[in-house]
Amino acid sequence: MQRAEMLEVIALFNKGYKEAALEAIHKIELSDPKNLDTKYNYALMLGLAGNHVEEQKKYKEIIEINPKDCDALVNLAVSLNETTNYKEAVQYSSEAISINSNIAEAYEARGIAKQHQDLVEDANLDLKKWLNLKIKNVNTKYSDTLIECLELIKINAIYETEKKINTDRIRLEEKARRIVESLKKIPSEYLQTNNIGKKIAFKLNRFYLAYQQKDDKEINEIYSQITALLLDKIEQPNKIKNIHNKKIGVISTFKYHPNLFIIEQLKQIDKNLQVVLIIINNPKIKLDGIPTNFKIDHVNISPDNLNQVVQNISNQNIDILFMPDIGMSIESQILAAYRLAKVSIMGWLHPVTSGSKNIDYFLSGELMETLESESQYTETLIKLPGIGLKINPEPYISTTIKKLHDKQKNEHLMVGCLQTPFKYHPQYDYILIEIAKKIVKVKFKFIKYQDELDEKLRKRLTLEFEKNGIDPSIITFQDRLNKENYRNFLKTLDIALDTLGWSGGNTTLDCLGAGLPVLTLKNNFMRSNHTAAIYKLIGIEELTSTSPEELIEKIYTISLNNEYLKKIRCQIYENFLNIKSECYISKFINEISLKN
Template sequence: MASYQNLIELHQANAEVYYNLSQCYRNLNLQNEYFQTLKQGIQHYPTDGRLHFTLIIDLRRNGRTQEAIDHADKACECLPHDYTFQILKYLTVPTIYHNLEEITFYRQRYTQGLQSLIAETSLNTTEEKQNALAGISRLTNFYLSYQAQNDIDLQRQYGKLVHEIMAANFPQWVVPVSMPKLQPHEKIRIGYVSHYLHSYSGTLWLTGWLKYCNRQNFEIYCYYTGNEPDAVTEKFQEYSDIFHHIPYNLPAVCEQIRADNLHILVYPEIGMNPQTMSMATLRLAPVQCTAWGHPVTTGLSTIDYFLSSELMEAENAQEHYSEKLIRLPNIGVSYPKPYIPPVCKTRADFGLSDDDVLYLCCQAPFKYLPQYDSILAEIAYRVPQAKFIFLRGTLLQERLQRAFAALGLEYRDYCVFLSIPERLDYLMINLLSDVYLDTFTWSGGNTTLEAIACNLPIVTCPGEFMRGRHSDSFLKMLGVTDTIAKDEAEYIEIAVKLGLDANWRGEISERMSQLHDRLFDDKFCVAGLEAFYKQVIENISI
């Protein structure tokens, strides 16, 4: 840091120096200095895209949405041909909403911005095509779906735009692909492609589909496009007949998929990684599917089926999907039972008291919408010993302060914000907590499954869309449904009763512990998946 600061004082700094100094401040969690250094760098080097991009993304990540949009506007002036900043200018939505009105405001802004972006996108020259490709290769519209509304129309519009950009750059990969004729005794070739074939919440469940695959009928191809291999990557490799690791090279992975002549290609998630989103707009196999690693419709005409769960979907669920919805048996995935270590820490190790009633609130902050903040305050009002344990929730403090103050409570007396860098500590917090409070509209996935493995009672209330019904489906499959609420009022009642009645809490926990085999490592859903694969092949062959 001293070296970088010295270069700046001597007026010998370039854009790289400002960027590197900003990262030093970021690593030390000195947020004001971090942002200030990026802004200073931009003043001196207004055409440096990396400085602009880093500033805008992290302003949004830290809840400073309007500031991020203002800087995206400025970046568009400095770099008028950089499509990245046009996307950020028009399509930025908050990671955290301060109130309900903001959701309406930013959704309208996104809707209008998308129309403007589409109207202003030109793909007539080679340079325009390449600039647009570079832009969509850096960003997705991931945060839109956390507004808890039906996104099908907006997803279709955005998907069509990405498809047109990809088609302009890769016309050879948008033409239809004919289904390979299945010869006698030949296996059906199924491909799975993801940036996240490592220890990641959006794909961990996929190992079960591969592990319990019927090898007599199917040949498994995996394409790992990220580059963080770990023990889970080794599992994917072990369960694959053919495993390709092709990091950060979209043309190479597309060529490989086409060369492998697949019958069906599956994206476990679409919408979290830009390269995956871009690839999914191409036609690399005759049948293409996605699944609920990112549980929102893609809006893409190139994705034929959405592989979901009969327990997660509402009756009218097809209205939420551009793809044909496939309701696989049970929760739709074969989730490996997590290893849960014995309790080796105490509450005191985390600065918590044995007298506290610990409510675990472990979701990412963008899953917490402002209209539900008052629920925690209501629980605290009725359970004086309540402590709400947030693991990633510091951005929510301003909202929580307002919600608790409305009931005459001081939020700091009830809300605890912990930083848990190690997985062992995360599991210990689950084992030491009394109650798991699920989020409304977008419930826990991996977090809920791990809490169940820790026998932690779970309060949940199913939402309108599948993304708000994960925990509900897990508890139904487990057979412990006492803590599923029908509405917000019942959610509070259940949470309060669990907090005050240790005997009932213990009874729920004991029943959960006896029924794990119903939920984990489910082979029935894999049989349903493979029956679907066979049916698709037969229908096209006919």
């Protein structure tokens, strides 16, 4: 009887009635709480429904009953990776490997976890074991090339020195060029066997490459070629054809972007244009203020269903495709390898060229770019007004003029270093040291992100400070905070120091809404100039520097003049309240849609 009930529940779940199916299987489990088949199916459904916390509880219940259940151990490790519990993922996948050293998926799960822990050499070894197990029964003639592809994951999040970045970069570029030529010799049918080409492509996330702060055009072109070859998809640039279907597609792979960015920027798209927002590999979220001409699709993609997903998107006959965050995830890099619309556009939420011939336009802002910028993009660069975005100050406002006037002077100059650890390039560590040398009473407040990365950054800075005879205890790491507590934390700071070479966007807007001055440094890459451009928009340029020496001197001057600090806080706040901008992306898409 229970088996028949279970089959009905599975069928219900597969038809899309997930909540009803989960309620039904919960009742079945209550009637027989030790039944492992029930717990397995329950865990699988919870995982597919995106409830990874409850999924993990079920797998732990299975493991408690049977500690040597390798399937449960591996599935638990995979789920823990989804919730960024990488230490536990390593623990459970290692347990599975100790029981059975021939489980490819255990090495895969452990390799992914180690990659996120910035243990790229260990991750590479695990993923090579995964691949060897996957291809052991397949023609080995081309296996060396496929295994060499996994060398391309060796991109650290945190580097100890700039010299190490340069050495690794040269090695990576040389290897990538060789791999392109080798992949061209592999027959299509070989790559399609067990989807092995796609499975490797899904491992080659180059997200951290951009944080080396080089010109990424050439290396992204090479990675894009490798991705296309592994997918057995030759890149074909498409000429702009007549727009006739009036359908706009938007693909986002980053869970915060639909609410934080996309709806706001696209709300002035012509109401006669149909917009389909495709949210990739993220749970369903409540979206506020959706225009009536928008349709929302949630899609999960993997190596095994990629062909079907691409076909489904292509079948929608999208005229203009907007991908605001190519590079933020491997899924966005994969989808950029396909021609999914007549015209494809990317935004600057990951402010680096895609390298793909299938992306036609890069939408940026004229205040962030330089005269030489075009040479840094494979796409046609479009310099929209300002920073290219509509900025609504209201969501960022977290204080009042009175509170800014009444703010008491801190005993130390409290400097906020508010970005994620991988944005702090070692070439700029000396600036913190020089600030500490000039200002006796100063403290640097970082924000925790992930234990392993936090510790690598802390260790690097500690060594540099000690080498220069400076007490490293002036560097502290603040626990991550919810939105309200984060805004209260900003009010305790005197200034924020922009991430040099990778300027803040949303973080800067949070600071301006709190009346917190952000000291920034311009350079030749657009990704360095977000804060400087926002300051231009609000008519305040005195906090922007063009050299490290100028930046250090400005911070020193501010530390001596609390009255100036009060004045500039109020000016920032008032000017930010009155910032002027428009939905430039909407306007650009509307114009493209009218072309014959």
